[in-house]
Amino acid sequence: MQQPLRNFFQHIETFFDGPFDGALNPMRQLGSLAFFLYWIVAGSGIYIYIFFDTSVSGAYESVEWMTNQWYLAGIMRSLHRYASDAMVVVAMVHLLREFSYGRYVGARWFAWFTGVPIIWFLFFSGVSGYWLVWDMLAQYVAIGSMEWLDWLGIFGKQVANNFLSPITITDRFFTLLVFIHIFVPLFLLFIMWFHVMRLKSPRINPPKMLMISVSLALVVLSLVYPATSHDKADLSTVAINLDFDWFYLIAYPLFDAIGPGPMWAVGIGVTILVSLVPLLTRTKREPAAFVSLEKCNGCSRCASDCPYDAIEMKPRTDGLKFDIEAVVDANACVACGICVGACPVSTPFRHDEQLVTGIDLPDPSLKSLRDSVVDTMNKTRAKAGQQNAIMVFGCANGINLEKLSAEAKANNIHMGILQVPCSGMLPPSFIDFAISRGSMDGVVVMGCSENGCYHRFGQFWTEDRINQLRDPNLRTRVPRERLATIWADPTNLAKALNQVSDFNKKLSSLPAKQPSTTSGGDK
Amino acid sequence: MEMAGINIFYIVPIMVFGPVVFFVLFKAIGIQTLFTLNDEQKELQRKSRALESALNIETAKSARYKKAKLTPAKIAAQAMLYAPFLLFIGYFSSYPSYQYAPENSAQIKLSFTLLGERKIPCTVRDAGEQSDLKPNMRTAKNCSRERNPVRVVFSLDGKEVFNHSADPAGLRDDGPSSFYQTFIVPAGNHELAVSIFNNDETIPLESFARTITLSSGQAIALTHDTTEGIVIH
Numbered sequence: 001m002q003q004p005l006r007n008f009f010q011h012i013e014t015f016f017d018g019p020f021d022g023a024l025n026p027m028r029q030l031g032s033l034a035f036f037l038y039w040i041v042a043g044s045g046i047y048i049y050i051f052f053d054t055s056v057s058g059a060y061e062s063v064e065w066m067t068n069q070w071y072l073a074g075i076m077r078s079l080h081r082y083a084s085d086a087m088v089v090v091a092m093v094h095l096l097r098e099f100s101y102g103r104y105v106g107a108r109w110f111a112w113f114t115g116v117p118i119i120w121f122l123f124f125s126g127v128s129g130y131w132l133v134w135d136m137l138a139q140y141v142a143i144g145s146m147e148w149l150d151w152l153g154i155f156g157k158q159v160a161n162n163f164l165s166p167i168t169i170t171d172r173f174f175t176l177l178v179f180i181h182i183f184v185p186l187f188l189l190f191i192m193w194f195h196v197m198r199l200k201s202p203r204i205n206p207p208k209m210l211m212i213s214v215s216l217a218l219v220v221l222s223l224v225y226p227a228t229s230h231d232k233a234d235l236s237t238v239a240i241n242l243d244f245d246w247f248y249l250i251a252y253p254l255f256d257a258i259g260p261g262p263m264w265a266v267g268i269g270v271t272i273l274v275s276l277v278p279l280l281t282r283t284k285r286e287p288a289a290f291v292s293l294e295k296c297n298g299c300s301r302c303a304s305d306c307p308y309d310a311i312e313m314k315p316r317t318d319g320l321k322f323d324i325e326a327v328v329d330a331n332a333c334v335a336c337g338i339c340v341g342a343c344p345v346s347t348p349f350r351h352d353e354q355l356v357t358g359i360d361l362p363d364p365s366l367k368s369l370r371d372s373v374v375d376t377m378n379k380t381r382a383k384a385g386q387q388n389a390i391m392v393f394g395c396a397n398g399i400n401l402e403k404l405s406a407e408a409k410a411n412n413i414h415m416g417i418l419q420v421p422c423s424g425m426l427p428p429s430f431i432d433f434a435i436s437r438g439s440m441d442g443v444v445v446m447g448c449s450e451n452g453c454y455h456r457f458g459q460f461w462t463e464d465r466i467n468q469l470r471d472p473n474l475r476t477r478v479p480r481e482r483l484a485t486i487w488a489d490p491t492n493l494a495k496a497l498n499q500v501s502d503f504n505k506k507l508s509s510l511p512a513k514q515p516s517t518t519s520g521g522d523k
Numbered sequence: 524m525e526m527a528g529i530n531i532f533y534i535v536p537i538m539v540f541g542p543v544v545f546f547v548l549f550k551a552i553g554i555q556t557l558f559t560l561n562d563e564q565k566e567l568q569r570k571s572r573a574l575e576s577a578l579n580i581e582t583a584k585s586a587r588y589k590k591a592k593l594t595p596a597k598i599a600a601q602a603m604l605y606a607p608f609l610l611f612i613g614y615f616s617s618y619p620s621y622q623y624a625p626e627n628s629a630q631i632k633l634s635f636t637l638l639g640e641r642k643i644p645c646t647v648r649d650a651g652e653q654s655d656l657k658p659n660m661r662t663a664k665n666c667s668r669e670r671n672p673v674r675v676v677f678s679l680d681g682k683e684v685f686n687h688s689a690d691p692a693g694l695r696d697d698g699p700s701s702f703y704q705t706f707i708v709p710a711g712n713h714e715l716a717v718s719i720f721n722n723d724e725t726i727p728l729e730s731f732a733r734t735i736t737l738s739s740g741q742a743i744a745l746t747h748d749t750t751e752g753i754v755i756h
Binding site for chain 1: 563567584585586587589590591592593597598600601603604605608609611612613615616617618619620621622623624625626628629630632634636692699701703705707739740741742743744746756
């Protein structure tokens, strides 16, 4: 189920990359979009609360007044509803997408697990909002909600009794409903904060242009199709037909059909099932990164680049002259290797037999990476003969390198492939090594689709290092025309092959590569 | 004494206990650590910032903040993609309609909160028994707290549609027994009959029978009042 879903998302994302130019692709901004929609809901909610009458008798009229002021309060009311609905859609798609990409494995279980109560609070926030309009839909939703809660038997008296007849509902109880609608969304925000707190620099704001376009779209919808109410609630009548908000109220018809007890069983069952996804689909957890203090000078690059905040700089413990040292939190580490790529000691030019770096992965270690690179380059060079030999470094979540290599071979392109957990693990010096020392004609660095890095920042840091915006830099001496970056998901094999083919043609048009000027390694 | 419609004496406990609660949360429980850094952490932060600035991190130019290159064609394509999304949101926010009950039907709600009879009937204390008690405990009757379950039977048009026994609420079984049930019925004339039983006795404590006419969409509630007995709202 996961793979077809992942393929589906990757096709959609590729399709969206065209008009949204990658950087604005909403499918890769779902989490931050949910945050943004929350702020729209909160802002419009504060505005309409100013005009909202919190009494039973006045609530409906005040909402009607707002609806009739179509040019301002009406827009705000519609925005409040449609942004809430959009938030449900975005949050659910976000959940499905993260599931399809397996982004709940290892240390990522925390974000997944804390995402589950968000769904409950999101629905509770929306449902409590429907109570306040105090129309026939509100009456139906309020009574249904209370009957559902009453089944628990935790209230001395049935709460649904407040809605028996027009004389049983009081302003005081109605004020309580207003309070619920204010405090539940605040709790929701608190849990949303909890949801991202283990991530480094969580993306909680989408790009400005996306914010503008989403806001504009919701305003257009609010103007074209303003939110309206049903008739005023009347507890001496029962609503027979209701215009339903299926985003928030989808559980109510099921509740009517199966009753409160089974409905609790369904709700709790689904919650437990979704919460336990990281356990049910348990995959082998890769061993965490480790620090070799004799090679760590406390430069902080690894801590700065780690997307999971799994590295902390702490006071030195080994008596060396440096102030601080890197300490890995093994529970938060997902073994992406980005820290290895960030460490300035991670260079293949060094002569050390063991090639110990400041921070390394047990598997693949930097030494095994260098050995594999040397081996792959030698084989590729030998096979290529006088033709171009290209070294391809690819990430574990992008294009299938074996397939790409086979396709390339069929097109007479000679590629040596090496897979790393994330493109960000590749120290830039390896590119230099492959071109200047390894007699490769060109190097390709491949990774997940643009802005869709499985490990969040690997792609960004790789580009920044190549463009000398982030240490460790790719040295100036490396001819950039012999280097290509390809960001594509596994469904884009043909596109990637085209890019490799173009790169191969470009390499052929370049003057012959100068022999390496580096006679020794960087000590 | 009121200020802006609020009795200011209500605010006094908040003013007195609020800072105490805040102090406990802030100091004793340690919430302060979320907001403040100790000297060691401050020093580390300073060094870390100094290092970061030396790392040549130009965030504005970073690939992470790469700007989209939008053309009029791309903007038009975006609008084309927003349209189905808005249609989806707009449509399912109100449609399709949900039919909660069949056309031309009405609703009857049963809602009773009934105190069952005491499990052990009250006994009268004589003067001697009363004098053995503390002055504030000297009541004329000795009553058990526990109460019996209550059973409610509801018949609609001569057919029994609800027969339920509810235990008393409370850890000591001293609270009321609660009943809540809704029925969707066709509009028109209906014979209602309710009987309330103590525990599993066969003779009802209270009985109620009435013929009513319900119009389409009408909702009525049958409740119990200690003075009036079963009433229809």
